[in-house]
Amino acid sequence: MERYDYLVVGASHAGLEAVRAIRAHDATGSIAMLNRDPVLPYSPTVLPYVVSGRSKEDRVALRDHPWFESLQTAYLERTQVSAVDAAKAVVRCADGKEIGYGKLLLATGAKPIIPPVSGLDGVPYHVLRTLDDALALRNAMGTAKHAVVLGAGLVGMHAAENLAKGKCQVTVVEMRDQVLPGYFDAEAAAMISAAFTGNGVEMLTKHRVTSVAKQGQQCVVKLENGEQRIADLLLVATGVTPEVDFLKGALDIERGIIVDEFMRTRVANVWAAGDVVQTRSFFGDGTPAGGILPDAVEQGRTAGMDMAGDPGVTPYPGGIPLNTYNFFGNRALSVGRDLPANAGTEWEVLRRNSAASASEPARYLKIVLRDNCLQGIFGVNVLFDPGIMWELILRRTNLSELRQQLLDHPQDTARAVMSGIWR
Amino acid sequence: MSAINTIAFKPALCDGCGECMTACSTVKSVNGSAAQSRIQIIADPLKGSWELALCRQCGDPRCVADCPAAALSKEANGGLISWDAEKCVNCLLCTAGCVYAGIAFSADEGRVVKCDQCGGDPQCVKACPTQALTYLTSASIYNRWGDLEDLFVPGLGGCQGCNTEIVMRHTLRRVGSNTVLATPPGCIPGMGSVGYNGMAGTKVPVFHPLLTNTASMLTGIRRQFKRKGRNVTAMALAGDGGAGDVGFQSLSGAAERGEEILFVCVDNEGYMNTGAQRSGSTPYGAWTATTPLGTEAHGKVQDSKNMPLLMMWHRCAYVATASTAFMEDLYEKLEKALAASDHGFAYLHIYSPCTSGWRFPSGNNIEVARKAVETNFAILWEYQPDQGLRLSRPIDKPLPVVEYLKLLGKFKHLDAAQIQHIENHVAEQTKLFSELAGIGKGVERLAAAAPLSAGHERSSVSERLTR
Structure with a gap:
């Protein structure tokens, strides 16, 4: 039986960073990375750009074979794990093969949620999580005239913009009351939504789809309010859920x-990182966490260091929401959490905005502080460095004397503070 | 993995003039379109200090790990983080990974921008009028020599922060295993290079001569190997006492005879291994165990003798001074010394601050070494018979000597007159070296003024002047 000291299941950001961290500390232990797909590792985050044509599908590999060779890591394609037997320290593959491990990392990511919409299993629809999905969607977009996108998350919004630019009539249906919920505050979301509306996209927030049905080559999408839309392209983008079916209850x-x-699971010698785990919020409250690429990297690094016994490992601090989003030539950035509903007097919100003019786009900035420490920052067409803001949140840096400067010049002020901290 | 060159920033020297940013945006502009400077100098709104945003070319770059499009990569050679315009999707996730603002979106250029060190010739550094920015290339040492084996065992018993251990490991690693090493009594054998309990601490043949006969024994070893047809490097790693005081007779003799020896003197200005007694290299005013402080005594009352200069007057094949604060320079000199020891006597004098005997915190060693050089307390130079004495760095704008003295416990007691004495001594030495180096320059001027008389005549002129 094949056996590796370190076995990494899944081949995206968390798994790759774990491999790097393991090898940084353990020069000799054997490492293997398993990918169910017959390709080099790629990021789900790049897929909307494959759909738009900006990224070429043969140029999205995050690492190449020489990289794996340089880290003395076996890269096993077409190897889908179908079960984990922790008692025997083996994983079973779909083809029946067993692979033994000393330490196991599960970094299998997430898969699309398919909402319980009546008739959905009877119509052709698209999702976007794999490279095959992206190529199929790119093909379909070429001919679509009417499209319906379920869900106004990042995948849905990217697709809607691409479709609109391709002269397709697009409707976005989102059951919550704003676009990009959990990423952007209501004001930023409203500006984003307005840009879509201005570009001819129909934005239906607080709407639900009750049923879909096939009608010739197209499908009919029926809404809760009785209206319907006809679509020759239906994209289901209502979020993702961890890819854990293969575990069949083997883990909590x-x-x-x-x-x-x-990043240790409750089973000995098994770690997990990335979108497959339930990420704890840094803020220790109900702030949604997980599904953030830099978070997956942090988790992968933490897991890899801990697996290898690296004494430099530090506890994963918890997830902080973060987004960088471009839409119709505008840039929206968000880091951290918004003001909670029951905020006490220790909370403070700083805000500025300006409407669009002939030469200038609309701008918006909102900064949320608690006890003078940064909790969240949301901007549209106002630049700042998300990595620095993230670090200022993590460090709970006191910004009391810099509130006004931070609002007026968020980028330079935060840079100066961070530079001072580094030295 | 490869080490990287660094653009270093000293905020205390920065006056916020912005010349670096102008230079950067100028060189990065294509066809006259405005480019955003990859280096940003920012005023701290509270402290008024000047702060920096610049790519650090991290060894463990999060921008690369966070890029979903494989547009960023760390180059195997040189270690720069490079950006691929064709692959970049402008998602800005890289900027979420950076806590230095080293990669940032430029509204003018419509994409992320980052420093590429101008391909090894950073224009910001050139434009900086205050030396707040410097381009550090010492990482090239690692790239060139990092794969060589360390020829001392792990776990030598040097004091915490020991400079001499750095000198030992670097020099022997580069000199290589075709070596017989002599380590006369001192810290070098004391920390375990000759070993314990019959086990050697060095991975080449090593022996422990008397303080008095190091150069004599190496003379015999080198000659005997030559007689047997083997070209083996005969190398000494000796302290300043073993070289300049107790061992000077044999050293002077071997140098004068032109024996083919690589003699490295590790100068920690005293007998530090036996409890910090004074030596001929101990500077004026310094506390040692034998130049104590009391009502009458105030440290050493004599100036140190300049050992490397004495060795130069032996007209060795190569003489140089070096410091671990200037490693590229040290390596260059080590190369030359090694080459010279194949046909003559090579003497390399390395200043080695001692945390225990000089009384300063163990984390400060390289800073102490650097300040010694920057104040002209320790002047870096080299001598070759056909080129005379050359200064390794300018000595006309030194830092005040007290910047060095105040770092060290052994000078803590100095009164104004003693400081004045040391300042005078340093100034006198500086003047002397300027003049000695001027002789070398004079040779160059002579040679340049007489282009027709090249070849033999030229070398004979220089020899006459520098002998």
Whole structure:
């Protein structure tokens, strides 16, 4: 039986960073990475750009074979894990093969949620999580005249913009009351939504789809309010859920695999990282966490260091929402959390905005502080460095004397503070 | 993996003039379109200090790990983080990974921009009028020599922060295994290079001569190997006492005879291994165990003798001074010394601050070494018979000597007159070296003025002047 000291299941950001971290500390232990797909690792985040044509599908590989060779890591394509037997320390593959491990990392990511919409299983629809999905969607977009996108998350919004630019009549249906919920505050979301409306996209927030049905080559999408839309392209983009079916109860799972601050599962010698885990919020409240690429990298690094016994490992601090989003030539950035509903007097909100003019786009900036520490920052067409803001949140840096400067010049002020901290 | 060159920033020297940013945006502009400077100098709104946003070319770059499009990569050679315009999707996730604002979106250019060090010739550094920005290339040492084996065992018993251990490991690693090493009594054998309990601490043949006969024994070893047809490097790693005081007779003799020896003197200005007694290299005013402080005594009352200069007057094949604060320079000199020891006597004098005997915190060693050089307390130079004495760095704008003295516990007691004495001594030495180096320059001027008389005549002129 094949056996590796370190076995990494899944081949995206978390798994790759874990491999790097393991090899940084353990020069000799054997490492293998398993990918169910017959390709080099790629990021789900790049797929909307494959759909738009900006990225070429043969140029999205995150790492190449020489990289794996340089880290003395076996890269096993077409190897889908169908079960984990922790008692025997083996994984079973779909083809029946067993692979033994000393330490196991599950970084299998997430898969699309398919909402319980009546008739959905009877119509052709698209999702976007794999390279095959992206190529199929790119093909379909070429001919579509009417499209319906279920869900106004990042995948849905990217697709809607691409479709609109392709002269397709697009309707976005989102059951919550704003676009990009969980990423952007209501004001920023409204500006984003307005840009879509201005570009001819129909934005239906607070709407639900009740049923879909096939009608010739097209499908009819019926809404809760009785209206309907005809679509020759239906994209289901209502979010993702951890890819855990293969575990069949072998691990503790709630909204994802339960892990501690070193990404250890509750089963000995098994770690998990990335979109497959239930990410704890840094803020220790109900702020949504997980599904953030830099978070997956942090988790992968933490897991890899802990697996290899690297004494430099530090506890994973918890997830902080973060987004960088371009839409119709505008840039929206968000880091952290918005003001909670029951905020006390220790909370403070700083805000500025300006309407669009002939030469200038609309701008918006909102900064949320608690006890003078940054909690969240949301901007549209106002530049700042998300990585620095993230670090200022993590460090709970006191910004009391810099509130006004931060609002007026968020980028330079935060840079100066961070530079001073570094030295 | 490869080490990287660094654009270093000293905020205390920055006056916010912005010349670096102008230079950067100028060189990065294509066809006259405005480019955003990849280096940003920002005023701290509270402290008024000047702060920096610039790519650090991290060894473990999060921008690369966070890029979903494989547009960023760390180059195997040189270690720069490079950006691929064709692959970039402008998602800005890289900017979420950077806590230095080293990669940032430029509204003018419509994409992320980052520093590429101008391909090894950074224009911002050239434009900086205050030396706040410097381009550090010492990482090239690692790239060139990093794969060589360390020829001392792990776990030598040097004091915490020991400079001499750095000198030992670097020099022997570069000199290589075709070596017989002599380590006369001192810290170098004391920390375990000759070993314990019959086990050697060095991975080449090593022996422990008397303080008095290091150069004599190496003379015999080198000659005997030559007689047997083998070209083996005969190398000494000796302290300043073993070289300049107790061992000077044999050293002077071997140098004068032109024995083919690589003699490295690790100068920690005293007998530090036995409890910090004074030596001929101990500077004026310094506390040592034998130049104590009391009502009458105030440290050493004599100036140190200039050992490397004495060795130069032996007209060795190569003589140089070096410091671990200037490693590229040290390596260059080590190369030359090694080459010279194949046909003559090579003497390399390395200043090695001692945390225990000089009384300063163990984390400060390289800073102490650097300040010694920057104040002209320790002047870096080299001598070759056909080229005379050359200064390794300018000595006309030194830092005040007290910037060095105040770092060290052994000078803590100095009164104004003693400081004045040391300043005078440093100034006198500086003047002397300027003049000695001027002789070398004079040779160059002579040679340049007489282009027709090249070849033999030229070398004979220089020899006459520099002998």
